[in-house]
Amino acid sequence: xxxxxxxxxxxxxxxxxxxxxxxxxxxxxxxxxxxxxxxxxxxxxxxxxxxxxxxxxxxxxxxxxxxxxxxxxxxxxxxxxxxxxxxxxxxxxxxxxxxxxxxxxxxxxxxxxxxxxxxxxxxxxxxxxxxxxxxxxxxxxxxxxxxxxxxxxxxxxxxxxxxxxxxxxxxxxxxxxxxxxxxxxxxxxxxxxxxxxxxxxxxxxxxxxxxxxxxxxxxxxxxxxxxxxxxxxxxxxxxxxxxxxxxxxxxxxxxxxxxxxxxxxxxxxxxxxxxxxxxxxxxxxxxxxxxxxxxxxxxxxxxxxxxxxxxxxxxxxxxxxxxxxxxxxxxxxxxxxxxxxxxxxxxxxxxxxxxxxxxxxxxxxxxxxxxxxxxxxxxxxxxxxxxxxxxxxxxxxxx
Numbered sequence: 001x002x003x004x005x006x007x008x009x010x011x012x013x014x015x016x017x018x019x020x021x022x023x024x025x026x027x028x029x030x031x032x033x034x035x036x037x038x039x040x041x042x043x044x045x046x047x048x049x050x051x052x053x054x055x056x057x058x059x060x061x062x063x064x065x066x067x068x069x070x071x072x073x074x075x076x077x078x079x080x081x082x083x084x085x086x087x088x089x090x091x092x093x094x095x096x097x098x099x100x101x102x103x104x105x106x107x108x109x110x111x112x113x114x115x116x117x118x119x120x121x122x123x124x125x126x127x128x129x130x131x132x133x134x135x136x137x138x139x140x141x142x143x144x145x146x147x148x149x150x151x152x153x154x155x156x157x158x159x160x161x162x163x164x165x166x167x168x169x170x171x172x173x174x175x176x177x178x179x180x181x182x183x184x185x186x187x188x189x190x191x192x193x194x195x196x197x198x199x200x201x202x203x204x205x206x207x208x209x210x211x212x213x214x215x216x217x218x219x220x221x222x223x224x225x226x227x228x229x230x231x232x233x234x235x236x237x238x239x240x241x242x243x244x245x246x247x248x249x250x251x252x253x254x255x256x257x258x259x260x261x262x263x264x265x266x267x268x269x270x271x272x273x274x275x276x277x278x279x280x281x282x283x284x285x286x287x288x289x290x291x292x293x294x295x296x297x298x299x300x301x302x303x304x305x306x307x308x309x310x311x312x313x314x315x316x317x318x319x320x321x322x323x324x325x326x327x328x329x330x331x332x333x334x335x336x337x338x339x340x341x342x343x344x345x346x347x348x349x350x351x352x353x354x355x356x357x358x359x360x361x362x363x364x365x366x367x368x369x370x371x372x373x374x375x376x377x378x379x380x381x382x383x384x385x386x387x388x389x390x391x392x393x394x395x396x397x398x399x
Contacts, residue, residue: 003391004320011384012322017372020197025254029247039243042220046246051203053253054188057171060180060205063215064246065239068167068189071202072100074219074239075185076135078204078211079161081106085134088160090120091331091349091356093139097165098332101137102339109133110333112353116284118142118298121355122150135161140169140179142296142365143195145289148174148182163187166205168295170195171260175288183207190245193367195259195293196252198245256293259372263294266371266378270297273382279305280385296365297381298328303362306393314388315364321384324370328363331356 002008033039033046041047047064055062065071081087083105089097091110098108111124118141125136136155138146148162155162166172166179167189179186190201206215217224219239222232271282279302285292301309311327318325332338333349350357370381 001387001391003317003388004322005317006391010321011380011387015322016324016367016369016377019367019369019372020192020252021255021259021372022248022251025251026248029251030244033243033247036243041240041243041246044243046243046250047241050241050246050250050253053250054203055180055205057178057253057256058180058186058205059178060186060207061209061212063204063206063212063219064241064249065202065204065219066241067200068187068191068194068202069096069100070237070239071187071189071204072096072137072163072165073103074204074215074236075163075187076100076104076106077218077234077236078185078206078215079135079163081134084132086130086132088125088128088133088136089332090137090139090141091333091353092118092329092359093141093165093332094167094329095332095335095337096167097137097139098338102337106134107132107343108332108338110331110349110353110356112355113141113359114147115355115358117144117146117286117289118283118359119144119146120151122147122154124352125151125154127352129158129160133158133160135163137163137165139165139167140172142283142298143168143170143172143293144283144285145169145172145174145179145292147286147288148177149288152182152184161185167194169293171256171291171293172289173291176290180205190249190252195295195368196249196256198248198252201241201245201249260291260293263368263371264292266373266375267292267294267297269375270371270378270381273378274299274385277382277386277389279389294368294371296368297370298363298365299385300359300363301389303358306389309389309392311362311364313392317388317392318364318384321388323381323384324367326365326367328359328365330360334360 004010038044164186186205218236
């Protein structure tokens, strides 16, 4: 069967469910925000209401901010990160995890991830610890919660703070505990592709209500709530979310639990189908992760099964077949944005991070909207992956 990339008929002749999803709830929310007559959080009510509603679902007080990267920066600021302090981050993550550290003058220290879950490997932490280590940032990759038990048990005796990067993990549950039940800071993102979105936006979940006043001031140029005399208690920045974004997010939040349940169900179907394709290894699952909202449908190509296969070509071929396919993130230390001064170079770091190297070189992901359809849609995804891999391999190795 000819690949769509070569002029053949694509597996998908109709699109997957659209993202973002919206209806009259978002339209009415925006009108409500407009009609209240106050369009920023100090005079309006939408941001405050969203913080309460999102916090109630996730188990902690929340400060809404402009985006997920700013949520990370604000959390590190709240933790008192100083220039030169070291922060352990997973090597396999979106670059914001390390950029936020760098922008506060900290030094990101990348460690490897677990081959099955793609989350930070607790066994790699001790080798990365130095007297300057202040924070460890587990990333809940694609919605799968990192091993919070092992990470917390390692961090506590050393006085190292745990700060969850939950940009992918809206509504996730680990051993009966929501993100906020772990008693740490946690950063969320509401960027356009995320599990709920206002185009941009973020939230910092706080360990306790006592920290809200400080976090509020820091996200508002250092000005405390109710300030009328231009107090600036910290040299922070303006991370305030707009009333319009919060209004949309309140509508998005009402669908989150149902969409998570649907994605969980569809991933079981899709993962089983992908696992039947030779050389395709879907992201695994630790049974302690009781709810994985599946921000991405991720899988890795076995390099021994597909030696030298151009992964960029694979993605282009999948897109031609009608799939929203993307390359995995590269390890953070292989980007121009990453810097450690002083510190090891990319090749030395690569030797310490073999799983991140594997995922960065051979991993792919599909947007979570492929999991918002039917089991038949999942079958189409698997058929397209199989078709592309078979077709590209046949072209390289003609009979």
